Amino acid sequence: MNKKCLLIYYSGTGNTKYVTLKLAPKLEQVGFDVDIYRINPLLMEEINLSKYDVVGIGYPIYGLNVPSKVHKFFKKQQFKKGQRVFIYKNSGETYRVNNSSSLVLRKIIKRKKANLTNEYHFMMPYNIHFRYDESLVKEMLTMDEKLMDILVKEIVDEIPNIKKYTFRNNFCNRVLRLMYIGGPINVSFYKVDKKKCIKCGKCVQGCQMKNIYFNKKGNIKFHHKCLMCCYCTLNCPKDAIKMGLFNSWRVNKPYNFKEIEKIELKSPIITNETKGFFKCYIETYQEINKRYKELFKE
Ligand SMILES: Cc1cc2nc3c(=O)[nH]c(=O)nc-3n(C[C@H](O)[C@H](O)[C@H](O)COP(=O)(O)O)c2cc1C
Numbered sequence: 001m002n003k004k005c006l007l008i009y010y011s012g013t014g015n016t017k018y019v020t021l022k023l024a025p026k027l028e029q030v031g032f033d034v035d036i037y038r039i040n041p042l043l044m045e046e047i048n049l050s051k052y053d054v055v056g057i058g059y060p061i062y063g064l065n066v067p068s069k070v071h072k073f074f075k076k077q078q079f080k081k082g083q084r085v086f087i088y089k090n091s092g093e094t095y096r097v098n099n100s101s102s103l104v105l106r107k108i109i110k111r112k113k114a115n116l117t118n119e120y121h122f123m124m125p126y127n128i129h130f131r132y133d134e135s136l137v138k139e140m141l142t143m144d145e146k147l148m149d150i151l152v153k154e155i156v157d158e159i160p161n162i163k164k165y166t167f168r169n170n171f172c173n174r175v176l177r178l179m180y181i182g183g184p185i186n187v188s189f190y191k192v193d194k195k196k197c198i199k200c201g202k203c204v205q206g207c208q209m210k211n212i213y214f215n216k217k218g219n220i221k222f223h224h225k226c227l228m229c230c231y232c233t234l235n236c237p238k239d240a241i242k243m244g245l246f247n248s249w250r251v252n253k254p255y256n257f258k259e260i261e262k263i264e265l266k267s268p269i270i271t272n273e274t275k276g277f278f279k280c281y282i283e284t285y286q287e288i289n290k291r292y293k294e295l296f297k298e
Pocket residue numbers: 010011012013014015016017059060061062063064065090091092093094098124125126127128227228229230
């Protein structure tokens with residue numbers, strides 16, 4: 001009988017969904033029956049984990065942390081004693097300061113007597129801060145594909161892969177947990193440019209928190225339960241939403257991964273000479289290539 005795997009994920013703007021939907025068929029190819037569950041931040045229900053041999057948890061890093069709703073969701077869940085769990089997080093950059101992002105999740109999993117055996121950090125473009133060049137996104141997705149092969153091999157062969165968290169990273173993680181209250185505060189400063197807004201309702205329909213509504217005059221307004229997921233600012237067709245205190249970090253226009261996958265790269269984007277912000281990828285690519293060679297002898 002096939003082993004059963006459940007992938008549970010939260011995604012604000014679709015990047016974690018993208019990783020999850022790529023990962024699931026790869027796990028199926030090696031003989032897992034895979035179910036997928038997307039966390040609905042309004043529902044937060046308890047789900048039945050007992051029939052699964054392995055549980056994978058996917059989330060985007062927010063302020064060096066697990067998003068608050070992912071934290072709350074897993075507080076509610078009951079794992080089987082010794083149940084195998086792996087984490088597949090993703091974020092806009094791979095600086096080491098992000099390493100401890102799962103600190104609270106690790107504690108919950110341990111407290112609930114499940115067994116966290118593997119953790120992987122995927123690279124996806126920023127949905128906040130600044131927009132990534134599509135060629136770089138294409139290269140990152142190619143490296144992510146390799147990392148997925150590593151994940152699948154290690155899960156199927158039961159090879160643990162866990163990084164030790166350092167005191168420094170844990171400290172940064174704790175400080176930036178202030179993000180948990182940052183969203184609801186920042187949303188007080190969200191504004192819609194009435195001249196630009198075409199009242200298409202895309203933001204109203206897409207907000208997972210049902211935080212956006214049309215008032216009686218037909219203008220866009222916000223409640224105060226924002227997760228700062230950036231779905232509305234990324235997807236507004238007129239770039240009409242001003243993101244409060246973080247407005248200078250607003251990114252508009254979603255990434256079209258289907259089109260990006262078709263890009264043919266003529267030469268590497270990240271090289272040993274890469275300087276500045278993207279330097280972190282040199283080490284990440286090297287780590288992935290090294291592990292890939294070890295596992296697949298290529
Ligand atoms: C509020 C917020 C905070 C973020 N904080 C970080 C961070 O600390 N480090 C990082 O590398 N990326 C950060 N990001 C970028 C996201 O992790 C990244 O774009 C992710 O792929 C989004 O996934 P999603 O589309 O599934 O929500 C942040 C994004 C948001 C919206």
